[in-house]
Amino acid sequence: MCDKCFSEQIESFRSKEDFEKFDLExxxxxxxEKSIKMGKFVNTAWKxxxxxxxxxxxxxxxxxxxAPDTSGKGYFLQLK
Ligand SMILES: [Zn+2]
Incomplete structure (x- = not known):
């Protein structure tokens, strides 16, 4: 990680507002800034x-x- 992406992981968004703030960033x-690009979209059999x-x-x-939804609070984690 570096200061152009994010300095820390988010194990779980605290609230909808918390996620919206992150999403905007x-x-x-x-x-x-074009410092981040979207990778491939990964989806499982369960949408x-x-x-x-x-x-x-x-x-x-x-x-x-x-993203948070009815099944959970959502997260933003580093992939190893
Ligand atoms: Zn980075």
Whole structure:
């Protein structure tokens, strides 16, 4: 990880507002700073437990994002 992507993982979003704030920050990094690109979309047979991969163009760190929904609070974690 580096300061162009994110400095820490989010094990679980605290609230919907917390996620929305994060989502906005992520969108800015993709659209404006272009420091992060979206990786391949990963989905399982169960649509609602799918997640998305994002890759930092600077440090090559891969991040796994799951948006909060009825099945959980969502997370943003580093992929090893
Ligand atoms: Zn990075």
């Amino acid at each position: 992520l969108t800015m990094k993709i659209a404006n 609602d437990i799918g997640y998305q991969i994002y890759i930092c163009k600077i440090c090559k760190q891969q991040w796994k994002l799951s």
